[in-house]
Amino acid sequence: MSALTATAIAHPNIAFIKYWGNRDENLRIPANGSISMNLDGLFTRTSVTFSPNLKTDLLFINGKPAEQVALRRVSRFLDHIRGLAKTDWYTEVVSENNFPTGAGLASSAAAFAALSMAATAALGLKLTEQELSRIARLGSGSACRSVPGGFVEWQAGTCHEDSFAFSIAPPAHWNLVDCIAIASSGHKSTGSTEGHSLAFTSPLQLARVADTPRRLDKARRAILERDFATFAEIVEQDSTLMHAVMMTSTPPLFYWQPVSLEIMQKVSQWRAEGIPCCFTLDAGPNVHVITLSSSAPEITSRLSVIPGIQQVLQATPGGPTQLIEQ
Amino acid sequence: MSALTATAIAHPNIAFIKYWGNRDENLRIPANGSISMNLDGLFTRTSVTFSPNLKTDLLFINGKPAEQVALRRVSRFLDHIRGLAKTDWYTEVVSENNFPTGAGLASSAAAFAALSMAATAALGLKLTEQELSRIARLGSGSACRSVPGGFVEWQAGTCHEDSFAFSIAPPAHWNLVDCIAIASSGHKSTGSTEGHSLAFTSPLQLARVADTPRRLDKARRAILERDFATFAEIVEQDSTLMHAVMMTSTPPLFYWQPVSLEIMQKVSQWRAEGIPCCFTLDAGPNVHVITLSSSAPEITSRLSVIPGIQQVLQATPGGPTQLIEQ
Numbered sequence: 001m002s003a004l005t006a007t008a009i010a011h012p013n014i015a016f017i018k019y020w021g022n023r024d025e026n027l028r029i030p031a032n033g034s035i036s037m038n039l040d041g042l043f044t045r046t047s048v049t050f051s052p053n054l055k056t057d058l059l060f061i062n063g064k065p066a067e068q069v070a071l072r073r074v075s076r077f078l079d080h081i082r083g084l085a086k087t088d089w090y091t092e093v094v095s096e097n098n099f100p101t102g103a104g105l106a107s108s109a110a111a112f113a114a115l116s117m118a119a120t121a122a123l124g125l126k127l128t129e130q131e132l133s134r135i136a137r138l139g140s141g142s143a144c145r146s147v148p149g150g151f152v153e154w155q156a157g158t159c160h161e162d163s164f165a166f167s168i169a170p171p172a173h174w175n176l177v178d179c180i181a182i183a184s185s186g187h188k189s190t191g192s193t194e195g196h197s198l199a200f201t202s203p204l205q206l207a208r209v210a211d212t213p214r215r216l217d218k219a220r221r222a223i224l225e226r227d228f229a230t231f232a233e234i235v236e237q238d239s240t241l242m243h244a245v246m247m248t249s250t251p252p253l254f255y256w257q258p259v260s261l262e263i264m265q266k267v268s269q270w271r272a273e274g275i276p277c278c279f280t281l282d283a284g285p286n287v288h289v290i291t292l293s294s295s296a297p298e299i300t301s302r303l304s305v306i307p308g309i310q311q312v313l314q315a316t317p318g319g320p321t322q323l324i325e326q
Numbered sequence: 327m328s329a330l331t332a333t334a335i336a337h338p339n340i341a342f343i344k345y346w347g348n349r350d351e352n353l354r355i356p357a358n359g360s361i362s363m364n365l366d367g368l369f370t371r372t373s374v375t376f377s378p379n380l381k382t383d384l385l386f387i388n389g390k391p392a393e394q395v396a397l398r399r400v401s402r403f404l405d406h407i408r409g410l411a412k413t414d415w416y417t418e419v420v421s422e423n424n425f426p427t428g429a430g431l432a433s434s435a436a437a438f439a440a441l442s443m444a445a446t447a448a449l450g451l452k453l454t455e456q457e458l459s460r461i462a463r464l465g466s467g468s469a470c471r472s473v474p475g476g477f478v479e480w481q482a483g484t485c486h487e488d489s490f491a492f493s494i495a496p497p498a499h500w501n502l503v504d505c506i507a508i509a510s511s512g513h514k515s516t517g518s519t520e521g522h523s524l525a526f527t528s529p530l531q532l533a534r535v536a537d538t539p540r541r542l543d544k545a546r547r548a549i550l551e552r553d554f555a556t557f558a559e560i561v562e563q564d565s566t567l568m569h570a571v572m573m574t575s576t577p578p579l580f581y582w583q584p585v586s587l588e589i590m591q592k593v594s595q596w597r598a599e600g601i602p603c604c605f606t607l608d609a610g611p612n613v614h615v616i617t618l619s620s621s622a623p624e625i626t627s628r629l630s631v632i633p634g635i636q637q638v639l640q641a642t643p644g645g646p647t648q649l650i651e652q
Contacts, residue, residue, distance in 0.1 A: 203540075204570060207533035214529075237574055244530060244570030248563055254591065258584035265580065 002087075007325035010046075010113035010146045011318035012039040012099070014178050014288050015221050016235045016280065018242040019141055019154065019200025021209070027142040029163045031199065032212035033156040035219050036145045038318030039178055040171065044110035046095040047325075048118040054090035061095050061111075077112065078119060085123035093119075099313065104287035108192065112139030113146035113321045121296040121323050128148035129320070133164040136321075141196070149320035151223050153216070171317035174226050177296040180313040181303045183259050183285040190253050192283045198249040205245045215241075228292065232271060233276035235290065236264075239280040246283070257285040259308035266302070275299070329377035330415075332448035333651035336372075336439035336472045337364040337644035338425070340504050340614050342561045342606065343545050344568040345468055345480065347525025349533070354467040355489050357525065358538035359482040361545050362471045365504060366497065372435035373419040374444040380416035382535030387421050387437075403438070403465040404445060411449035419445075425639065434518065438465030439472035439647045447649050455646070459490040462647075467522070475544070475646035477549050479542070497643035500552050503622040504638040507629045509585050509611040516579050518609045524575040531571045541567075554618065558597060558604035561616065562590075565606040572609070583611040585634035596628070 013036040057075045059066040066074075093115060097107055116136040120127055127135070129148055137144035144164055145152045150171040157163030199205045215238050222231035226281040246253040260281060267279040267289055277291040277299055286305050291299045296314060303312045339362040347357040383401045385392040392400075404417050419441060423433055442462040446453055453461070455474055463470035469489055471478045476497040483489030525531045541564050548557035573577040586607060593605040594613055603617040603625055617625045623638060629638045 203537035203567065204530045204533050207530050211529035233576075236576065237576070240573045240578065241529065242568075244566075244574055247566045248570055250559075250563075252563070252566065254587075254594075256587060258588040258591075261580075261582060261587050262584040265584075268580075 003049050003053070004122045004124070005047065005049040005326070006118045006323060007045065007047040008114045008121065008321060008323050009043050010110045010117070010321040011040060012042050012044070012107060012110040013038045013142065013145045013152065014290075015142065015145070016050065016223075016231075017212070017215050017238050018282070020196065020242045020245060021205055022141070022196050023156070023158070025105055025197060027160050027163070028137050028270065029158065029160070030141055030154065030156050031205070032209045033216050034142075034145065034154045035168070035216060035223070036142070036154075037176065038078050038146060038149060038152065038171070038320070039142070039315035040318035041315045042099045042313065042318075044095055044097050044107065044114045045324075046093060046111065046114035046118050047202065048115065049092045050089040051092070052089055054092060057090050058092040059095070060093070062097060071325055072251050073139075076116070077115070079137065080138055081116075081119045081123065081125075084120075085124060085125055091119070108140040109142040109146045111137050112143035115139065115146070116143070117321050117323055121326055130164050130166065131139045132321070133166070134160060137163060142236045144158035146319045153220065161164050168220060169223060174223065174317070175293040176317060177291050177293050178315045179289045179291060179296060179299045179303060180315065181263055181289065181306070182288070182310045182313065183257055183287065183308060184310070195246065195253055195283055197249070198253065199245055201250040202245040202248040204248055208241050208245055210239075212267065228276045232290075234275070235278050235280050255281065255283050255285060259306065260287050263289070263303065263306060264325040266306070270299070270302070327610075329379070330376050330448045331373065331375040331652070332444045332449075332649060333371065334440045334443035334447065334647060334649050335369050335371040336436045336443070336647040337366060337369050338433060338436040339364045339468065339471050339478065340606065341468065341471070341608065342549075342557075343538070343541050344608070346522065346568045346571060347531055348467070348522050349482070349484070351469050351523060353486050353489070354463050355484065355486070356467055356480065357484050357531070359536045359542050360468075360471065360479075360480045361494070361542060361549070362468070362478050363502065363504070364472060364475060364478065364497070364646070365457035365641035366644035367641045368425045368436070368464065368639065368644075370421055370433065371650075372419060372437065372444050374441065374448050374459065375411065375418045376415040376448055377418070378415055380418060383416050384418040385421070385521045386419070386425060397581050399465075400441070403441070406464055407442075407449065407451075407461065408444045410446075411451055413449060434466040435468040435472045438462050438469035441465065442473070443471070443647050443649055447652055456490050456492065458647070459492070460486060463489060466519075473647045478644050479546065493646075494546060495549060497645055500549065500643070501619040502643060503617050503619050504641045505615045505617060505622060505625045505629060506641065507589055507613045507615065507632070508639065509583055509634060510638045511634070521579055521609055524577070524579065525571055527570040527576040528574040530574055534567045534571055535538070537567075554602045558602070558616075561604050561606050569607065581607065581609050581611060585632065586611045586613050589613040589615070589629065589632060592628070592632070596625070601625070
């Protein structure tokens with residue numbers, strides 16, 4: 001038998017209502033629902049080859065053999081897909097990002113979304129978007145949100161069957177731009193997977209989770225109605241709620257850097273000046289400044305001159321994970 | 327009849343377990359108990375003169391007539407004391423601080439502690455320390471903690487009678503030093519009184535309050551046992567819990583400046599190096615770095631070279647509010 005191969009592309013996503021902490025660590029059933037936007041222009045391209053001639057799984061990220069810990073995570077994930085397809089062939093995975101890895105740009109979300117689609121397509125599994133979203137979640141929670149296109153909601157659910165993401169609006173619905181101020185391209189000190197497991201050591205996590213339905217409703221409605229003022233307020237509060245939990249965990253996780261805080265303050269001032277913009281930070285020091293397309297050049301130019309900012313990326317709402325070769 | 331006069335001195339205090347939010351705004355009955363240390367070397371000296379010849383209350387702070395809003399607050403407070411002494415004489419209050427006012431150094435705590443003692447003494451009221459602490463609380467909540475000496479606990483209570491502070495250890499109990507990195511001597515944009523009223527707009531405040539007995543027990547025991555490692559962990563977590571509530575209020579209150587965050591990160595590194603130190607921030611950008619006296623010179627010298635730090639004050643555990651002239 002000859003090798004089975006496929007290639008898929010997925011975008012990372014920026015969460016407006018954040019995922020932090022699991023109800024079930026193993027299945028990555030989240031403590032709360034979340035809402036995000038896929039990021040066009042940023043992508044992971046992943047090629048997968050299942051072959052009877054391989055003696056072990058192989059993983060290459062950006063041209064280099066991956067570390068053992070990353071390989072083990074991918075192997076465990078592939079075991080699940082091999083189980084669905086009833087094969088025991090080992091797999092070569094070749095993945096390329098066009099953006100900095102591991103600096104809070106949700107690289108694992110794009111990686112596991114692309115891997116889910118490429119691997120299941122290579123093995124001839126016919127899956128719905130919802131099924132693919134559930135499988136991607138097993139690799140990295142937020143990967144389930146990179147599977148559908150545009151503006152996406154992940155319903156938390158309570159088990160594998162009901163925890164998946166779906167589009168709430170297509171990419172063209174709203175001309176938002178994410179201007180990403182890259183404060184550091186270095187790898188963060190505590191990865192998201194380890195961080196999630198600390199969430200419930202914070203005395204604030206239960207309160208944050210309990211308040212989530214309010215924030216989901218407010219953010220969803222603001223997106224559907226293109227109400228930027230409401231959107232800005234709830235997105236900033238939600239980001240700070242997640243970092244409040246992180247910073248009060250044991251041990252505490254401080255992802256904010258001094259320059260992150262400086263940008264957060266400037267963004268508030270800019271909004272007070274009348275420019276539609278708001279900040280949100282994932283598990284890293286980069287600041288995502290969300291704005292409307294008409295203000296994106298102004299925001300980008302203001303961010304670019306801040307000392308400590310290495311570059312500013314721009315991303316508009318992106319499409320779903322796509323199969324590009326089989 | 328001739329004028330009645332008295333002068334008192336009080337220290338500001340630094341809270342290790344913070345006061346944020348009131349159960350009763352008017353009586354300043356706090357949402358949670360708190361623990362603090364008086365700061366020797368920093369003081370407010372307040373002279374009070376009740377006279378039948380005054381046509382209105384007068385207030386001078388650091389040699390200048392105070393703003394109307396400060397005068398009204400002091401007048402309302404004096405009305406309470408005049409009621410106790412059954413007099414309607416107006417009052418001249420002359421207050422001097424030897425430290426920056428309104429930059430998160432608990433200037434109102436020292437001011438109302440000194441004013442309480444000077445005013446009641448001038449009128450011949452004989453009060454216990456507990457009674458004086460209760461009265462000071464009516465002027466500024468944390469002022470009740472500046473009345474007793476050394477290490478102080480404010481039991482939250484539920485009404486005027488049972489909400490007061492008392493010493494849990496005298497100043498000589500533990501050779502802590504508070505090295506205060508002054509990031510700004512400017513007046514903060516939102517004063518504490520206004521901030522307290524926003525506390526319950528944060529989805530996190532109830533969880534913070536509910537968790538307070540655990541933090542009080544841990545901090546009190548660490549102080550009594552002079553256990554710096556435990557002390558450091560709970561003091562930093564408590565500070566961040568308060569700022570988490572502030573930053574997720576509506577509107578959000580960000581008292582941290584980029585340089586504050588920079589110092590917080592450095593303090594964590596220094597502790598990892600083996601230097602006993604921890605950070606805590608009140609409602610302002612200054613960072614209080616608590617250390618043992620043997621490490622105070624090293625901490626002070628490290629803080630002094632950080633760009634953006636205007637000066638570093640040092641304070642050891644201070645005594646109670648004292649009457650110095652009558």
